[in-house]
Amino acid sequence: xxxxxxxxxxxxxxxxxxxxxxxxxxxxxxxxxxxxxxxxxxxxxxxxxxxxxxxxxxxxxxxxxxxxxxxxxxxxxxxxxxxxxxxxxxxxxxxxxxxxxxxxxxxxxxxxxxxxxxxxxxxxxxxxxxxxxxxxxxxxxxxxxxxxxxxxxxxxxxxxxxxxxxxxxxxxxxxxxxxxxxxxxxxxxxxxxxxxxxxxxxxxxxxxxxxxxxxxxxxxxxxxxxxxxxxxxxxxxxxxxxxxxxxxxxxxxxxxxxxxxxxxxxxxxxxxxxxxxxxxxxxxxxxxxxxxxxxxxxxxxxxxxxxxxxxxxxxxxxxxxxxxxxxxxxxxxxxxxxxxxxxxxxxxxxxxxxxxxxxxxxxxxxxxxxxxxxxxxxxxxxxxxxxxxxxxxxxxxxxxxxxxxxxxxxxxxxxxxxxxxxxxxxxxxxxxxxxxxxxxxxxxxxxxxxxxxxxxxxxxxxxxxxxxxxxxxxxxxxxxxxxxxxxxxxxxxxxxxxxxxxxxxxxxxxxxxxxxxxxxxxxxxxxxxxxxxxxxxxxxxxxxxxxxxxxxxxxxxxxxxxxxxxxxxxxxxxxxxxxxxxxxxxxxxxxxxxxxxxxxxxxxxxxxxxxxxxxxxxxxxxxxxxxxxxxxxxxxxxxxxxxxxxxxxxxxxxxxxxxxxxxxxxxxxx
Ligand code: MV4
Numbered sequence: 052x053x054x055x056x057x058x059x060x061x062x063x064x065x066x067x068x069x070x071x072x073x074x075x076x077x078x079x080x081x082x083x084x085x086x087x088x089x090x091x092x093x094x095x096x097x098x099x100x101x102x103x104x105x106x107x108x109x110x111x112x113x114x115x116x117x118x119x120x121x122x123x124x125x126x127x128x129x130x131x132x133x134x135x136x137x138x139x140x141x142x143x144x145x146x147x148x149x150x151x152x153x154x155x156x157x158x159x160x161x162x163x164x165x166x167x168x169x170x171x172x173x174x175x176x177x178x179x180x181x182x183x184x185x186x187x188x189x190x191x192x193x194x195x196x197x198x199x200x201x202x203x204x205x206x207x208x209x210x211x212x213x214x215x216x217x218x219x220x221x222x223x224x225x226x227x228x229x230x231x232x233x234x235x236x237x238x239x240x241x242x243x244x245x246x247x248x249x250x251x252x253x254x255x256x257x258x259x260x261x262x263x264x265x266x267x268x269x270x271x272x273x274x275x276x277x278x279x280x281x282x283x284x285x286x287x288x289x290x291x292x293x294x295x296x297x298x299x300x301x302x303x304x305x306x307x308x309x310x311x312x313x314x315x316x317x318x319x320x321x322x323x324x325x326x327x328x329x330x331x332x333x334x335x336x337x338x339x340x341x342x343x344x345x346x347x348x349x350x351x352x353x354x355x356x357x358x359x360x361x362x363x364x365x366x367x368x369x370x371x372x373x374x375x376x377x378x379x380x381x382x383x384x385x386x387x388x389x390x391x392x393x394x395x396x397x398x399x400x401x402x403x404x405x406x407x408x409x410x411x412x413x414x415x416x417x418x419x420x421x422x423x424x425x426x427x428x429x430x431x432x433x434x435x436x437x438x439x440x441x442x443x444x445x446x447x448x449x450x451x452x453x454x455x456x457x458x459x460x461x462x463x464x465x466x467x468x469x470x471x472x473x474x475x476x477x478x479x480x481x482x483x484x485x486x487x488x489x490x491x492x493x494x495x496x497x498x499x500x501x502x503x504x505x506x507x508x509x510x511x512x513x514x515x516x517x518x519x520x521x522x523x524x525x526x527x528x529x530x531x532x533x534x535x536x537x538x539x540x541x542x543x544x545x546x547x548x549x550x551x552x553x554x555x556x557x558x559x560x561x562x563x564x565x566x567x568x569x570x571x572x573x574x575x576x577x578x579x580x581x582x583x584x585x586x587x588x589x590x591x592x593x594x595x596x597x598x599x600x601x602x603x604x605x606x607x608x609x610x611x612x613x614x615x616x617x618x619x620x621x622x623x624x625x626x627x628x629x630x631x632x633x634x635x636x637x638x639x640x641x642x643x644x645x646x647x648x649x650x651x652x653x654x655x656x657x658x659x660x661x662x663x664x665x666x667x668x669x670x671x672x673x674x675x676x677x678x679x680x681x682x683x684x685x686x687x688x689x690x691x692x693x694x695x696x697x698x699x700x701x702x703x704x705x706x707x708x709x710x711x712x713x714x715x716x717x718x719x720x721x
């Protein structure tokens with residue numbers, strides 16, 4: 052086995068590979084760009100080598116720099132992850148020339164699968180089922196048209212050099228063939244520098260089912276069952292699962308055998324995936340083969356109990372496959388969703404920015420999170436905006452789906468727009484639960500999946516408001532640095548009662564589809580609890596406890612938890628599995644003529660211990676003004692806002708009644 056490897060990638064997959072290497076006692080070398088100096092993969096590795104500027108073409112795609120880094124660090128092998136150089140035959144070749152092991156297939160296997168038509172030819176010879184079609188050299192329009200007529204409409208025209216759905220045309224009628232062929236060829240020439248196409252029968256309602264295969268250098272090959280990745284958006288997978296729902300055991304076995312045959316036909320070594328179009332009647336057709344470890348490999352790991360990166364390392368090091376086909380079993384069901392910085396409501400526009408707050412469900416046998424970022428990290432324009440992969444497992448599909456819903460409800464990201472809500476809608480979608488799966492799923496259920504923006508519900512308003520009350524209390528406690536009652540959530544703030552009727556208004560702007568809605572929550576202090584005047588009703592808050600951003604509260608006997616994050620401008624509230632943003636309107640009491648200035652009153656009968664200010668002093672918000680002692684405990688009364696002390700009505704030693712005016716503050720300019 053290798054003692055040291057280099058990981059020529061970044062983000063979650065680099066972290067994922069490092070984790071297994073560490074488990075196996077292999078030292079790791081990361082590489083990084085200017086943008087990734089402080090990235091998680093760099094921190095995790097034993098060593099890290101700087102490559103170059105942020106754009107991938109100047110760093111992660113620079114073959115020479117990666118080989119140089121591998122040589123300088125004494126790395127015996129390079130793991131390419133996925134994307135970047137993972138399916139680049141020249142890279143595999145360059146490594147071989149430098150006596151560095153490529154943790155991936157032989158150069159020839161990458162080349163064989165690079166061209167769609169050539170791949171299909173190889174597969175046809177190997178007896179792998181193909182969709183009826185023509186993938187030969189003759190590109191004469193009349194000839195291709197006659198082929199299409201033979202196949203029968205609808206047909207699909209695909210760029211031979213294409214990928215990711217680019218350069219495809221569906222043709223429903225013979226009359227439309229010629230014009231579609233011309234436009235497909237134009238697009239292919241422009242996109243791939245090659246206008247060669249193939250024509251085949253269009254399968255109207257296919258599922259994307261793929262088989263994980265593995266081969267070693269000793270001629271052994273196994274499959275690790277299938278994944279269903281039908282739910283895609285513009286050829287980007289959104290959710291993947293294993294096993295494929297409804298797959299009959301004999302069909303699974305047939306597909307597995309065919310996939311192994313496909314791998315063997317090209318002398319495959321390592322991890323590969325054979326993709327199939329899976330038709331409604333259970334027939335399946337070879338689509339393409341991916342000659343790398345795939346993003347969605349964790350669902351296969353969860354249902355087989357295998358570590359596929361460990362397999363890759365062992366195979367690359369010349370060992371035999373860790374398991375025989377007959378020892379591999381499917382256990383339970385797994386889902387993976389890709390959590391992205393993107394806005395589903397804006398046609399999934401990628402988002403960039405910093406992860407101001409990141410809180411994730413706890414990992415366990417049921418929940419796995421593969422990520423390359425931590426709270427505080429940035430998602431930049433330079434790379435794929437994936438934040439994490441969330442993988443769940445349970446004994447059956449419905450239980451796993453319930454796990455997924457629960458985990459997504461606990462996934463909190465502030466600072467970037469994410470697709471978490473969209474994924475939650477998907478995990479809760481009845482048609483998805485019912486396995487109404489095909490590649491058109493998202494289009495078909497679009498309106499159920501991309502939900503309208505909803506106004507903040509009452510719990511969110513309560514949480515935001517109580518958060519601010521407790522925050523003020525904590526701030527007051529800190530600035531007073533006086534002994535305080537640690538058990539009462541209210542005593543410290545209860546002092547600031549600006550008005551004789553003892554209220555304070557918290558104002559928010561709740562944007563619903565960019566339309567601002569003004570919401571005011573007025574709080575009244577009632578001795579041992581707060582009364583909140585909400586838009587719909589009044590509610591008594593008996594207690595509240597704030598731990599960092601985690602708020603626990605008791606609202607009229609209903610206890611609930613919320614997370615509130617203040618980014619300075621807005622409060623981000625997570626409650627009941629929902630996420631709401633409430634922009635704060637700092638009314639400041641000065642800005643409101645009715646509330647301008649006011650008196651501060653005693654929260655309970657007691658003795659004035661100390662008056663910390665003099666008349667005419669200017670004070671800052673939160674500054675301690677008067678210390679009272681009541682029931683053997685000290686209470687600090689802090690300035691609720693900046694201002695000037697207009698009048699002090701009591702001095703040290705005086706006894707005061709509950710509600711007595713202690714001090715009059717002229718609120719300053721805000
Ligand atoms: C097809 C097809 C239907 N019939 N071929 C899309 C990407 C490329 N790898 C192959 N693709 C398709 N080929 C025939 N003969 C439908 C698709 C297709 C698709 C396939 C898998 C996953 C998502 C898809 C979304 C749209 C179309």
